[in-house]
Amino acid sequence: MEKTFENALSELEQIVKELESGNVDLDVAIVKYTEAMKLVKFCNDKLNDATSKVNKILTEDNELKEFKTE
């Protein structure tokens, strides 16, 4: 399953807190830092995704169609 924005964000929060706690070895710190930067990028990409979702309507035939508000 694709990682959700929410999961990525809370993971990022976790890592930053862990780093700031100061109880990490150098090797781990670098791995965690790299992971944090990856998550930041992932979230940024999601947020700034140009192809944002279109509004939809669920019809009586259970069909998802694009819905345009006038």
Add this chain to the structure above:
Amino acid sequence: MKDKYLKISEINNYIKSILDNDKFLNKVYLKGEISNFKNHTKGHLYFTLKDDTSRISAVMFLSSASKLTFEPEDGMNVLVEGRLSAYPAQGSYQIYIDKMEVDGIGALYIEFEKLKKKLAQEGLFDSLHKKKIPKYPERIGVVTASTGAAVRDIMSTIKRRYPLCEAILFPCLVQGKEASKDIVRQIKRADEFGVDTIIVGRGGGSIEDLWAFNEEIVARSIYECKTPIISAVGHEIDWTIADFVADLRAPTPTGAAEMAVPTVLDLNNILDNYKIRSNKFIKNYINTKFINLRNLKNSYVLKSPMSMYEIKMQKLDTYIDNLNNNIKIILNKKEQELDKIKLSYILQNPKALINEKRNKYSLLVNTLKLVNPLGILEKGYSLVTIDNKIIKSNKDLKENDIIDIRLHEGNVKAMVKEIEKG
């Protein structure tokens, strides 16, 4: 002449009989506003019904009044059913009311209060049942009419604030008789379809327009819905039953969308904050490690390892010196002790010691002799025994016993010749 004059009671009773016999007036339906309302101690209600230009007296006896589902009061618009008759004593006609209900908005208001009270008692509004609205929804269900301001406001606000969320419309009627059923059906569809949050609502309107959101079935479907629901019915001042049951109440449809999703801007700020903190941390961390390393490299030991050795050497020398000194001191002390012993009286005069010991010995021998039980024999006493037992009385003996007599010098055996009595 006098006969043509009627008594008041006669004319009043005549009029009453005409009214009572009129088919029309036997059952009349009236609508009007209550005024001069009096609740008689016996439970009968007396008041006036009026419209803009006319008024009529009204009576509602206890038997009918006890069936009322509301408290009548002045200014209330009511629909009544009853018969018209006269009251001869007063010369007035009035309506005797059998049934009365609140007219229009008043009726809706009472219904609203009744349902609100009932559902509150059942616990449908308890904060205990309120579900948390997801912070970062991926998909939001919108249950409202497919046309009008509400749907436009909700969907455009979601898209503007948080474009990574998908908004799906579940179109429904929002007013009229069929609206409540339609709302219930679409809430259920949205719930089953699988969305993170559902927004249920409509734009502003009169209390009748919003009425579907005050229906019990709508309230119950919101309560039973597993997905968190934000209600957004009408304007800020409009409170519907749906608002009380919903997990969160928004003042307007736009407000509902704002409550449902964060803004990209806020999230970018949060992300930037994490990024800055991570960078700051790693920079500080590596910096600290560098400083630690430099300190170690510069440390005295690593810089001049020989100096460590020199210190140890010096220490060892000190130890050896100390050891030598101590041994000398001990030897001296022991030598002195030995000299002291050599000079002692005993070692200087060994004979005196021997004499002393000899004198002590003969003294002891003499003392022993004095206390030796056999020593007494020397003085001429003798010891008589039989079978190694000392005889102290002639009762221990009989004639012809062989006894042993121990003298100072030598022993003899003798036989007892006679035992003297006495």
